[in-house]
Every structure is written in structure tokens, then in C-alpha cells.
Amino acid sequence: MSKEKEKETMEAKWNQMPREEVSEVRGVVMLKSTCDTWNKIWDFQAKPDDLLISSYPKAGTTWLQEIVDMIRNNGDVEKTRRAPINVRNPFLERINLPYVGVTRANDMPSPRVLKTHLPVQLLPPSFWEENSKIIYVARNAKDNLVSFFHFQRMNKALPDPGTWEEYFETFLTGKGLWGSWFSHVKGWWEAKDVYPILYLFYEDIKKNPKHEIEKVMQFLGKNLDENILAKIVHYTSFNVMKKNPMANYTFVPEMNHNVSPFMRKGTVGDWKNYFTVAQNERFNEIYKAKMADTTLSFSMDY
Template sequence: MSGRPDLFEFEGISLTHFFTDNWENVKNFKARPDDILIATYPKAGTTWLSEIVDQLYFGGIEGCKIPIYERVPFLEICGAGFQPGTVAADNLPTSPRLIKTHLPVQLVPKSFWEQNCRVLYVARNPKDTIVSFYHFDRMNQIQPEAGPWEDYIDKFNSGKLVFGSWYDHVQGWWDQRESYPRMLYLFYEDMKEDLMGEISRVCSFLGLSLSEKELQRVTGLTTFEVMKENSMADYSSIGVLDQSISPFMRKGTVGDWKNHFTVSQNEAFDEEYKQRMGKSTLTFRMEI
């Protein structure tokens, strides 16, 4: 594949053509009432939550033999060897359909709200998000170059990464809860701390009642360690991801940012974070 794509502003956020080429079909996507939308800012646990929800509904005895990106299509993707996400979602044989998006709340197709779909959002603390996104951009051939680490923090703070500002993204979806009750807002750190407890919350929200044994089965199959060894969950079959540079499922920990931020970078980031999030009721744990 030749060259990395350029970042440009589209509908007020930073995107590449891989997420805008099919925009009319994304915008006019027809959701169904039983669709479940899994939304996140990139690198916040999207694949993890997708695997959990897929296991809850369709896990079966043997687990899945189909890659996660086919079971849970990426709504806005188009090109790079992927079937357009809208087409993949329309062709899903399962019901409910599980669909993932990284779009900020204001760009989500209106039909999801009109059809009163259930929506799951997961947010991750910004420091670990930056680190994970940085390593992802190093190895993902359909994203702009990551560049030097110290510049990457500035790109993050100014919203110059694919899918725009983390601050606006997590806050926009947080605010949406107030007017849209069929939404569950989860935190990556809570999932790391008590995976079974958070899966129970997801079950309750989705109206599913699982036995203790079933709950243990899904929890066991969706730990980071197990998923990292699962070729149907680790994106190893995607050619545009150069996993020799960095694995798609890298560490999956809370607090790895301490291995990347210098003291001065951390102090500067804390100041920026305080200015941006100081008045928000949304709080993040940078370590557990």
C-alpha cells in the first residue's frame, strides 16, 4: 500500500478519506430498533467491548470462528481492503446487529436515535489513550504517521488526530446520557478492575440474564491475555496493520503512560487537562 493518508477537517473534526469516502451512506444509514451501537474514541477498549457483547449474544459453545471486525462492522470505514462498514452492517446475518463507531456523538447517523437503539460507550483515561493511539498510528498504514512522541501529545491536545478531540468526544457522549436514557457509559479502568462486575452491568443494560456460569465463561474469554492469543480478536489477519512494529493488542494496562511521559510532559498535560476538564462532571482515573 502506498503512502499514508492526509488528515483534513471534515464536519468540524479531523478525519482521513477512509472515513469520509462513504459519508452519504453513513449519514443515511438505516438503523434497526434492536441494533446495538458500540461507540468509543479510538484505543479506548472498542475491540474488548465488542468481543464481550458478541460473546453475550452469540458466543456459543466453541467461541467464534469469524474475525471481530466482521462480527462487529466499523460503520464509517471505507477502503483499505475493508468492505464499506455500512454494507457490512446491512449484510450481518445476526440479530441484534452489533455495530461499532468512533464518530463523535454529533456525527452519529440520526436513525440510531430515532430507532431508540441501545448504545454502549466506553471511555479511557487520556494519558493511556495517547500512548495506545501513538503505538497504533506507528503500525497502522491507513493512519497518518505518528511522528515523534513529544509532538504527538500536542496533536492529541489540539484534536489533530483521526476522530478529532478526545476532550470533545468523551464529553459529548457524556452529555448525551442526559437526554438519551438508552445509553450505558463505561470506563476502561472499571473494566480492568472488575471485569465480571462490568459485564454484569452490560447484561442488565441489554436486558440479558446470564447464569453465574455463563458470566464466568464470558469473563474468562474476554480478559486481555486470552484475547491477545485469539486470532479472531487480535486483528492479525489485517494487512494494513504492521504488527512487527507494534502489536494491535499491546499491553491493555492502566498506567502504562508512566513509561512514556517525562515529568515535564506529565506536568504540562495535567495543566492542559485541568483547563479542559475542570468544570466537567466527568472524571478519569489515571491509575488503579
């Protein structure tokens, strides 16, 4: 089969795929498959040597996963390409896709690296009880909104986001998947004062990747030399990861990269290409009110 024909066949299959339905867990919108098996997720048994990578969706999760894997494997590129990223780091609350979820996590030998988008109040309590290390990465709300909108457009494993205008309202009102961005970033920000959580910012990693990767390295108790560090910076850069089939999700049939690439732009400030003046004013007003009770602050641009 020619590449063009293969592409058409994949496109046709994607078009025929149904979208996921949603439901709620304690007032937070989640995928129905997650809600239907919530007890299994909530009862998940974490271990003291687990590392959990957490974020609101499309905030730099895959980036951190690759950085962590490179650090743990001392910069060995071949080892980090041993398997697709969703196989290496099971996605706790995703139940109905292969190689993900608590079943995959339970089958893994320790030490495990796991991934979640759960808000802090829905994290399985065993993570707190076992004092497992957690890395949380946060991204400014405006860019996060744009990125998640495009991700839902191309991913049939998620509900249709609707039009840009509709999704803008969904995001602002906290009625989208995994709940309110505001509650998510603030909840994890507060938790870092009590539990072993390294709280990172997408914008900081873009601005000074070496410095932020060093933070992760220290958090993991690793001491790698400058050459290895430089190698990790290079291989976890956006342009390199975008071409890496073990990190860019090109193998996942639910994702149509012709609609929008999984790794789309990886920039700071792209929201300016989407927000109207009126939307920006409305967003700023709500943002100011929602963030008034926190010390947490974000860069909306470089």
C-alpha cells in the same frame, strides 16, 4: 515458504503500503475515505434493535465487542470465533477496507452489533430517531494517548503519527483522528442522560471485569448464570484475547504487529513510561481546564 520468509514478505509489503490521507468533517479530522463518502455514512439507517459500540479509538472497543458477542452467544466460545471481529461488527465509518462500513452493515441480518469512533455530533441521526441501544467505553486520556500513538505507528490504514513529541501535541490540541478526546468523552457523557447509553470506563473493567460485564448483560436484557459469567470473564481477559486470531487483528495486512502489537499491554498507568515530567505538567494543566465543565472523572492509575 518458511515462516521466516513469509514474515519478511509481509514486512516488505507493509513497508510499501501508502498511508491514509486525512480530511475533515465539520471540523473533525477523519480519514479522507470517510470524508469522501460522508453522505452515505450520515444517511445510514439504524434499526431499533441495533446495538452500537462506541468509543474514542484505542479505549477498549475490541474488548467490549468481544464481551457483547460472548453475552449474546451465552458464553459459546466457538460461536464468537465464527469470524474475525471486524466481520462480526462492521465499523460504520470505515469505507475502504473489506468487511467493514455501512455497506457491510446494510447486508447484515438483525439484530446487528455495530462499531463506531464517531464523536456524538457526527453520529448518523437515525440512531437517535430509532432509540438504538449504545454502549460507550471511555479510557483515561493519558493511557489513551499512548495506546493510539502505538496503534497509528503499526497501522498503515491510518496516517503516520510522527514522533512521540509531535503526537503528544496533536492529541492535546484535538487535531488527531476522530477529533478531540476531551470533546469525544464529554459529548457522549452528556448524551447518556437523554438516550439509552451505557457509559463504561476501561479502568473499571480492568479492576472488576465481572461487575462491569454484569452491567453489559443487564443492559442487553440477558440473565446468564455464574458459570457462564465466569467463562466470559476468562475468555475476554487480555491474555486470552491477545492469542485469539479472531479478535487480535493478526490477519489484517495493514497492521504490522512487529512494530507494535494491536493488543499491546492492556494496562492502566502505562503513560508513566512515556510522559516526561514537563509533558505531564503541561498535560495536567490543559486537562484541568478542558474538564472543568463536566462531572466526568477518570482514574489515571489503579
